[in-house]
Amino acid sequence: MYTEKVMDHFMNPRNMGEIENASGTGTVGNAKCGDIMRIFLDVEDNIIKDVKFKTFGCGAAVATSSMATELVKGKSIEEALQVTNRSVMEALDGLPKAKVHCSLLAEEAIHAALWDYAQKHNIEIEGLEPPKEDVHDHDHDDDEE
């Protein structure tokens, strides 16, 4: 059901773990589907020097967390903001339809961590919105009727 890339990132997640005294952390999730993601960022001179994640969730949630950290690592904040759930999915060679929403978690977790960083350091990041409470809207694409 998952692509090889997804399975690879699931079985060998990159950047899994914590950063002590991170410059920003963000935790997002949806109590309904029970999945929670936490991102730790180490930002220096506007560059994401290090990033780690922790995820309580399905295979797609773990794999997208892992891929998302890969995509933002070493990038500037502006570049990191360009990483969307679409680009994460593309980098993973796609996700099953029912799992598309899982990739939103990764995008939102990074935004939440950046928001936390901005709050702590009293700066404003253009285009960044405060994190939402609930990330994924469960739009099962049920074809019924």
Next chain:
Amino acid sequence: MDKAIYFDYAATTPTSKEVLEEMIPFFTQNFGNPSSVYSIAGKNKEAILKAREQVATAINAKDDEIFFTSGGTEADNWAIKGIAESYESKGKHIITSKIEHHAVLHTCEYLEKKGFQVTYLEVDEYGRISLQDLENAIREDTILISIMFANNEIGTIQSIKEIGRIAKEKGVIFHTDAVQALGSVHIDVKDMNIDLLSMSAHKLYGPKGVGALYIKKGVKIKAYIHGGAQEKRRRAGTENVPGIVGFGKAIELAYANREENTKKIIALRDKVVKGILENVPYSRLNGHPTERLPNNANISFDFIEGESLLIMLDMKGVCASSGSACTSGSLDPSHVLMAIGLPHETAHGSLRITLGDKNTEEDVDYLLEILPQIVQRLRDMSPLYEDFMKMNQ
């Protein structure tokens, strides 16, 4: 992947060799339409009669109380909608439980949209309904009680005989979904006062796509699938002869060897449960400790999520399930685990191991060897576990 250990016998079983051998001639040689006049069709008519007898014998029914269907789901739909339609002039109230299979729940929800009222009984922490609640729920206009014999996720067996007694006393029709219980639990429709009972062949080493509904003589029930005169005009459609023959053989075999099989399976299951609970912290057994299906072990692990667990087990060659396979398309936590009171996150982290005829001690040893590491690995990834550990430092 070289190793593949199947621990998901509650989702489906392979068709056993003996069963398949009985079926084969009915595909290619005795293929005639049983409704036909000529003599070669007679063989098929006889084969269906024999299967009907095999099914009837297993549950202590009469032959003419068995009606073949396309599976357990159709049997559930038929039982509930058929009774609803027959008795709606008498009343429009149905009693069921919160932990029924979706074939029952979604059918009840459908009837609610048509103006029926449905009481969904709560269950206790072990997944059992309270008989007192049941009695209290029965009203003047209650026409049907539908309570499953044994649950497909947590394995809990209900007090079916007591429920049957209450239903009989109150004059309410009693349907039970016995899809999971059939083959491994003693069932006696007469002694237990069961009016309707749903069955499915693929859960007991029979083929997929065939099942049956037991309808007690005298119970008025509308036909559900209309058409030809098959099954005494109650279930239309050309009979799935090979499937029916296979079902008959499978149920006969299951009950012939039940006691012996049960002992073996219970020993293995208890080893699974004990092994996991002892070696994995923050784990608990779901379902009833003793009133449970012989082959079912359902265990929750705090702080981790079921799908990830299943995939990691799969990578190690172990097939298991997290809640009902039928619901794995859904993202909501299992309605059964919620009903027994598990918090959302814990419900997510459940593992169902259901054992079957091919499982050995070695299979279980292997599972017990790999599982604690996998759980630990997932916990190391989990923000919930992190929070918990920090809180308890």
Next chain:
Amino acid sequence: MDKAIYFDYAATTPTSKEVLEEMIPFFTQNFGNPSSVYSIAGKNKEAILKAREQVATAINAKDDEIFFTSGGTEADNWAIKGIAESYESKGKHIITSKIEHHAVLHTCEYLEKKGFQVTYLEVDEYGRISLQDLENAIREDTILISIMFANNEIGTIQSIKEIGRIAKEKGVIFHTDAVQALGSVHIDVKDMNIDLLSMSAHKLYGPKGVGALYIKKGVKIKAYIHGGAQEKRRRAGTENVPGIVGFGKAIELAYANREENTKKIIALRDKVVKGILENVPYSRLNGHPTERLPNNANISFDFIEGESLLIMLDMKGVCASSGSACTSGSLDPSHVLMAIGLPHETAHGSLRITLGDKNTEEDVDYLLEILPQIVQRLRDMSPLYEDFMKMNQ
């Protein structure tokens, strides 16, 4: 009985060896529940996808427009009741014909009891509806036209493309029961403007107990069997994987060899018809002379009764049918033969010979050899024949 010549392929066909071979591994090896997460279930998911594609290709549909069922009867019930339920707020009028299979007729009668109105179109002496009648019957509140592709008794094929055109023009949903046409007739759901189409595997050398409903993308139809999330939440129940795989293979083979097979079968059939009409006085061909199924010969013999004829043929090793096998439980003369205007007695004395892959020239020669004697023998017993002969002396 040594000889056994099967001439009842419209009742059911044997499952072909090639089809059975494809199915076998899904009983014992790839038996996993396709809804499961682990990788071995993936094989089954793929197998179902492949079968869906095979069925879709055969009728020029898209894969996601095919929904597997337990057979043709369920497909008919679902199509008609599902549309009735979806559109009842728009209207409660349905148009069908007098010669539909009971799976359609009894479903319509059921809906009549629920407050729907059904127009049963007459057919001409060949069993064809009039397009003008159809147009005239369409009302503001007509929600469904259900006209069978080809008739199971007399083999008559309707002008499906014309019916589809009218339905489209008037904005009415069009369902066709193609159970008999599938495999031997060219079907193109797009070109023919078909919204729903019922299929069954056991009529084309596939297994019994599996069929499908084609549902055109965008057609709103309620689920009929409620439960798990299978078939995109539209048809619940653990998938009959071996059956579905067999159906896919069978339909692929049928269409791969259709033209060649058709030529052969038509030649045999014409030999049957010609041979009987020439050698048995007071006999007539029922159904359309050209717009008919390649394998169907339906002939009426005055003064005799069908069951007796079938038994005598059976004693000589010939399996045939008198009207639909599904209705042989009934004593009423075939509703189809009545609808084409046969008098009661003649309708009773009809013989349906439907040919298939195993039939040879020799089989037909044998039939033509024994039939005239048998008919004569029955006529000699018949008071009707006596009266007739006396009248004509």
